[in-house]
Amino acid sequence: QKEVEQDPGPLSVPEGAIVSLNCTYSNSAFQYFMWYRQYSRKGPELLMYTYSSGNKEDGRFTAQVDKSSKYISLFIRDSQPSDSATYLCAMSDNNDMRFGAGTRLTVKP
Amino acid sequence: DTEVTQTPKHLVMGMTNKKSLKCEQHMGHRAMYWYKQKAKKPPELMFVYSYEKLSINESVPSRFSPECPNSSLLNLHLHALQPEDSALYLCASSPGLGINIQYFGAGTRLSVL
Numbered sequence: 185q186k187e188v189e190q191d192p193g194p195l196s197v198p199e200g201a202i203v204s205l206n207c208t209y210s211n212s213a214f215q216y217f218m219w220y221r222q223y224s225r226k227g228p229e230l231l232m233y234t235y236s237s238g239n240k241e242d243g244r245f246t247a248q249v250d251k252s253s254k255y256i257s258l259f260i261r262d263s264q265p266s267d268s269a270t271y272l273c274a275m276s277d278n279n280d281m282r283f284g285a286g287t288r289l290t291v292k293p
Numbered sequence: 294d295t296e297v298t299q300t301p302k303h304l305v306m307g308m309t310n311k312k313s314l315k316c317e318q319h320m321g322h323r324a325m326y327w328y329k330q331k332a333k334k335p336p337e338l339m340f341v342y343s344y345e346k347l348s349i350n351e352s353v354p355s356r357f358s359p360e361c362p363n364s365s366l367l368n369l370h371l372h373a374l375q376p377e378d379s380a381l382y383l384c385a386s387s388p389g390l391g392i393n394i395q396y397f398g399a400g401t402r403l404s405v406l
Contacts, residue, residue: 216394227299227383227397228336272335276393279349283335 187211190273190284199293203260207273207284210254214275214282217249219258222270222286231271232258263291296320297398299384305404308374314401316367316384324348324390325367327359328383330400336383342367343390374405 190207197203205219216235220228234240237251246259256275260267268291273284297318306312316325324343328336341349342361350359356378358370367384381402385395 216392218394220397225381225402227297227381227400230394230396233394274395276395278391278393281338281393281395286333286335 188273188275188282188284191287192285194288194290196290196292197263199263199265199291201263201291203258203263203267203289203291205258205260205271205273205287205289207256207275208254209256209275209282211275211277211282212251212254213277215278216276217247217256218274218276219245219247220272220274221267222272224269228272265291265293267291297384297386297396299382299398299401301401302399303402303404305406306371306374307406308376310374311370311372313371314369314382314384314403316369316398317365318386318396319365320386320388320396321364322386322388322396323364324387324393325361326385326387326395327357327367327369328385328397330381330383336397340369341390348390371403374403376405379403379405 218233219231222228232247240247244261248257270286272286327339330336340359345361360368381400383400384398387395
């Protein structure tokens, strides 16, 4: 079993749809939970991070962490073609950061 | 300002060349990282510097040599690379190892001929 599991997709949705991206993990020591957006041939851009459990909202993006279930989610409302990218979940403790495989998302006009 | 700057953006080198990748951050972060990323894969950790000291070396071949001249700069010296080393090389920084929220640069796309 991988330490972080993320469905690689690809995921294709129409413009305006609500997108749900998810990751599960096995290491209960993880404290920080991050979502990165990576456009083709570019570096990962930190979208949101959460410390421990809870929800965080930033514009059209909502991140949720459920430590009891070891499950994190990213919701994108009113998705736009410019949201088309690979989304990487990542989680870390003091010494280590682990990435999911990344989900390729395409938002079609 | 949450910017990590990497230069050059692109690099083509032969197997006998020596080149360096550079990374700079001015966020006051005390931990800096080098990653290698192949197409359609997540980044793979290579090195970690904490307070300008090498903290982690993930069994990277000696043809990759990191250097941290000061708290804002990180270099990766390259020598006698192989074609399979062609990849996107990413630099990241975080406030510290205890606050492991990493900010990435745009990367250097390296091609080894």
